[in-house]
Amino acid sequence: MVVTADILVKLALSIVIGGLLGAEREYRSKSAGFRTLTLICLGATLFTIFSQLVGGPGNPDRIASNIVTGIGFVGAGVIFKGDSSSKVNGITTAAMIWVTAALGVTIGAGYLLIAVIATGMIFLVLFLFTLVEGWIDRYNQIRKYHIVCIFEGETLMRFEELFKTHHLRFKRTRQTKSAENLLTGEWVVQGSEQNHRHVVRELMRDPTVKAMEF
Numbered sequence: 001m002v003v004t005a006d007i008l009v010k011l012a013l014s015i016v017i018g019g020l021l022g023a024e025r026e027y028r029s030k031s032a033g034f035r036t037l038t039l040i041c042l043g044a045t046l047f048t049i050f051s052q053l054v055g056g057p058g059n060p061d062r063i064a065s066n067i068v069t070g071i072g073f074v075g076a077g078v079i080f081k082g083d084s085s086s087k088v089n090g091i092t093t094a095a096m097i098w099v100t101a102a103l104g105v106t107i108g109a110g111y112l113l114i115a116v117i118a119t120g121m122i123f124l125v126l127f128l129f130t131l132v133e134g135w136i137d138r139y140n141q142i143r144k145y146h147i148v149c150i151f152e153g154e155t156l157m158r159f160e161e162l163f164k165t166h167h168l169r170f171k172r173t174r175q176t177k178s179a180e181n182l183l184t185g186e187w188v189v190q191g192s193e194q195n196h197r198h199v200v201r202e203l204m205r206d207p208t209v210k211a212m213e214f
Helices: 005-027 034-055 064-076 093-109 112-139 155-165 193-207
Strands: 141-150 169-177 183-190 209-213
Touching: 005 034, 005 093, 005 112, 034 064, 034 093, 034 141, 064 093, 093 112, 093 183, 112 193, 141 193, 155 183, 155 193, 183 193, 193 209
Parallel strands: none
Antiparallel strands: 141 183, 141 209, 169 183
């Protein structure tokens, strides 16, 4: 088989695009970085090229159709549960693996301009949407408060009144009392970053609060 200029261009473009996406993940210190995404894009391009060559005009997606299935196992490897019971990390990186493979297939199939345009759109999502997420996070944060204090009548209600005063929505999830006359309360609290900061400042000045996580 003769290696044509068209194949070389596809391979080179897959390395460039995979490297750019990988560099962004590497910059953010994610698990799938520069080399990983470059190899995924290059591999998807090679599979697609050989799928066309082996399958011929009658069945050009003979191998390439299995890339979507195979890349799912790679993406699942970077998803893990965070410290919080409701937080899962690695979803964006897994999506990057998936879309990088899709770009590799696009390049291998010969749609180079579409691949370049899609890459630009991906960077737009990664950078512009990060700013939007930051704005949303400043105005709507969900935190888990864990407060240990000296037991007094209506102590937990006092903290809940503090949440209300600073316009925070809350739900008490747990309360326990120890033999040392200490009362522990846990809440899921939602509101703006500024309001959370005001509450934390008051809690840290409260002499009855013996320990706190937020």
